[in-house]
Amino acid sequence: MFDLTGKTALVTGATGGLGAAIARSLHAQGAKVVLSGTRESVLAELAAELGAKRPDSAFIVAANLSDAAQVDGLVAKAEAVAGSGLDILIANAGITRDGLILRMKDEDWETVIKVNLEAYFRLARAATKGMMKRRHGRIIGITSIVGVTGNPGQTNYAASKAGMIGFSKALAQEVASRNITVNCIAPGFIASPMTDELNEAQRAAILAKIPAGALGEGSDIAAAAVYLASAEAGYVTGQTLHVNGGMAMI
Amino acid sequence: MSEVLERVRKIVIDHLDADPDKVTEKASFIDDLEADSLDIVELVMAFEEEFDIEIPDDSAEHILTVGDAVSYIDGKLKS
Numbered sequence: 564m565f566d567l568t569g570k571t572a573l574v575t576g577a578t579g580g581l582g583a584a585i586a587r588s589l590h591a592q593g594a595k596v597v598l599s600g601t602r603e604s605v606l607a608e609l610a611a612e613l614g615a616k617r618p619d620s621a622f623i624v625a626a627n628l629s630d631a632a633q634v635d636g637l638v639a640k641a642e643a644v645a646g647s648g649l650d651i652l653i654a655n656a657g658i659t660r661d662g663l664i665l666r667m668k669d670e671d672w673e674t675v676i677k678v679n680l681e682a683y684f685r686l687a688r689a690a691t692k693g694m695m696k697r698r699h700g701r702i703i704g705i706t707s708i709v710g711v712t713g714n715p716g717q718t719n720y721a722a723s724k725a726g727m728i729g730f731s732k733a734l735a736q737e738v739a740s741r742n743i744t745v746n747c748i749a750p751g752f753i754a755s756p757m758t759d760e761l762n763e764a765q766r767a768a769i770l771a772k773i774p775a776g777a778l779g780e781g782s783d784i785a786a787a788a789v790y791l792a793s794a795e796a797g798y799v800t801g802q803t804l805h806v807n808g809g810m811a812m813i
Numbered sequence: 814m815s816e817v818l819e820r821v822r823k824i825v826i827d828h829l830d831a832d833p834d835k836v837t838e839k840a841s842f843i844d845d846l847e848a849d850s851l852d853i854v855e856l857v858m859a860f861e862e863e864f865d866i867e868i869p870d871d872s873a874e875h876i877l878t879v880g881d882a883v884s885y886i887d888g889k890l891k892s
Contacts, residue, residue, distance in 0.1 A: 695855060740851065 565793040568593030571649055572792065573641040575628065575686065576656030578605040580755050581705065584781030585653055585788045587613070590620060592789055594651065597622045597641040628656050628682040629674060638689035648697055651792045652690040654683045654727075655705040661716045672719045679723035680730070687734060691743065700743035701792045704731050705784070706803065708751045712811050724749075728803050735801030744800035748787045751807020754778040775808030817864075817890070818883045824859045825879060828852065838880035860886060 572589045576582040578600035586596045590613045598606045598621065606623040613621035622644040626633045642649055657679045660671035687702050694700025709717055710724025728747050735745040752758065752769055758778060761769070770776060787804050790796050805813055822836050831846050842848040842856065857873045860866070860882060866889045868876070876882050 692858075695851070737851065740849065 564795055565592055565789050567651075567789070567792060570594045570651055570792070571597070571642070571645045571647045572651035572653060573597045573599060573638065573649055573686075573690075574653040574655055575599045575626075575637075575682070576705075577609060578602045579655070580781050581750070581753065581784055582653075582655045583609055584785040585655060585705075586621075588782070588785035588789050589651065589653075589792060590616070592793075594792070595620050595622075595645050595647065597624055597645050599624050599626050599637060599641070600656070601625065601627055628678045631677075631681070631685065634682045634685040635689060638686060638693075642693070648693045649690050650694075650697075650699060651701045651703070652686060653703050653705065653788060653792075654686055656682065657705065657707075657720075657723075659717065659720050661720065663716055664718050667719065675719040676723050676726070679720070680726040683727050684730060687730075687745070691734070691738060694743045695738065695741045698742050700738070700741070701796075702731070702734070702743065702745040703788055703791050704728075704745075704747045705788075706747040706749045708749050708805065708807050708811050711749060711803070711805075711813055731803075732801045739800055742797070744791070744797065746791045746796075746800060747803040748784060748791065749803050749805045749807070750779060750784050751805070751810040752778050753784065754780055773808040773810045777808060779806060779808055815883065815887070817886050818879075820863055821860065821879060821882050821886065824863060825856065825882075828856055828859060836879060838883065839878060841878050843877070856882075864890065866890070 567589055572594045574582050574586045577586050577598035586598055590596045598610055600606050603625040610621040610623045624640045624644060626637050628634055638649055660675050662671060683704055704727040706727045707724040709721045710728055713721050731745045731747050783806050787806050825836050826833050829846050829848055840846055842853055857868050861868055864886050876885055
């Protein structure tokens, strides 16, 4: 089950912990992966790690997702370096520019919407073209629990993540007849270099809200991505899979 | 039969997996050839690629039959 042999996946934000975990898991299931991000040396390191396990199975395309032209060209570049059409798009790249609304600058709003939401639209549009011709595709947006529950200080981020969910539902209806599914994964609180820096009191306050009593791991999200990318999930579309230890039950 | 018609017919037959006998100039994509709205978008994109032209949305809306496509493309190629 969940075999991805012969499939090609593009993972954006692959330099981050979550993106790298997703790329590793898709690769472990047999997929060819194209890693995208801004830091080329980090991408190269991950590609070397995965390539050592299986030759010609990991490629990199550096891209800055706040640049529309780079985003528009990313899918074609990924297909060119991998030498195959894209089967799986994982739109994982995301940024935050937190601030209470009275202090939120136009630029903080615009940048977050551009990188988190607009880039998802541009990538999905580019990917859909080939997927429709090939009559197969998996588009997966990594959104956030915050897009559904809200969070003070994150009006921009929450709007971008909620936007991804609405976008995915509309696109899912457009392309369902072509055997293309479009779904989101909404992580809750995931362990990261940022959460490692929380003090004990902050940590305890967060854990008190999570019935599972622990932060999530990148591998928890990666497993959800493998499922949604698989042939077995072909009847699942327009959905948001919440992976949050019970922090919100929606 | 014009060359444009032949190329349009080939795209339509390939794309819609249609019976070549049914793909006449009068054939309506939706009513006769069982195309859906997504097929129409794909066909228009395929025409754009094949003939290296741009078909704006408001023109595409009026391309309902094989003949419509041929006369639109003919007009574009001559202009």
